[in-house]
Amino acid sequence: MYNHDFKTGDLVLIKNSRQDGPLCDKMQSQYMGPYMVVKQRSRGTYIVVELDGSIFRHMIAKFRVIPYLARKDMLSTVETVL
Template identity: 35%
Template sequence: MRNSIDENKRRELKEYERKYRHTIKDWDCKPGTLVQVRHTSIEKDLYRKMYPRYLGPLVVIQQTRGGSYIVAEMDGTVLKGKVGAFRVLLHVPRYEPIVLPEEIEDLIDMSMDQLEDMADREEKDEDVYKGEDFVFDAIPNLRLAPDDNPLEYAVRDKLDKEDVEIQEDEEDKDLIEDRQSLVEEQGVHTRAMRKKS
């Protein structure tokens, strides 16, 4: 069973690579290559409004087994995390070529053991903050149960939904009354009002 699933996965992967061979780019950057890294943190909010931004030039220190890169700035400062291969572009100098020392180890500020640990380390939940959860207790949906009791969560959700429904009904009544008074005072008619009359 497992063998057939593995064969299906490999076949689908080859088909995907064949289908998108013109859009998949593998630069295969060797250590010492100058690259630019796409700044992806702006893409969440401003992606449609901005052109892609790149950081760099950066120096490739090592490529991990998974395909991501460990890169350093020109002064030897190694970036904190690994950089995904899809974010990396080769750096094309505009004016004169940049000459780097032959030994990359001389350039960076980390030992080889630290680099190997960084390459072998997997991104897990270790990077996630697990301290005190700062939530607003006044907001009903964000209140936390004191002892993680599922029954207590269910009761709170039910109460919160009832509160929301009551608040919406009161707000709707106020809006309807405001519209009617506006129509009576100023003679303002919207399309919805015309259809009703």
Template identity: 35%
Template sequence: MTPTEIKGRSLRTILPEGTDEGSISVDLIDEAKGQAAQNLDRYITATKAWFNTKLAPHSFVPGDKVLRWVLNPEKLQNKWEGPFMVTQTSTRGAYCLAELDGALLPHPWNTEALKKYYM
């Protein structure tokens, strides 16, 4: 057993005379696990904060023209189709759409599948 010292974030330590090497290493492992969990929590919090700054919340009002995401686009097919007219807003970001000629679409669409259409 060679004496070492604690430097920075190292887990190396000097063992006092007459101590059991096994009990100290278990304590160091538990301490390292706790520190790793704290680091992971900080990383997750920072990543969420950064990602949320990049989100652009958007909402639509009746009369807006929007494009709708194609559910299963083929290889060379456009990923957006439309334009459609927003006819009604619902709770939690759901919108009822109609084609420009007035035909209603069968079910509401979520905000994430829509984007504003500019002529």
């Protein structure tokens, strides 16, 4: 398990916890996103927003978040949201 420390403005993917367990669907994506980190809260949770600026409805646990490696054309979208 990796220990990532995301800052405001970082793009991340969120693990789709519905895919855990014995009845998971192999054709469904394991990660959702990309999302942008707005704030890191205490105890390792993150507040994230979608790229259109709408806030994700729940705080996300640190172990569910991985970095998103953006293409060059995606970086202009992030600057627009900030």
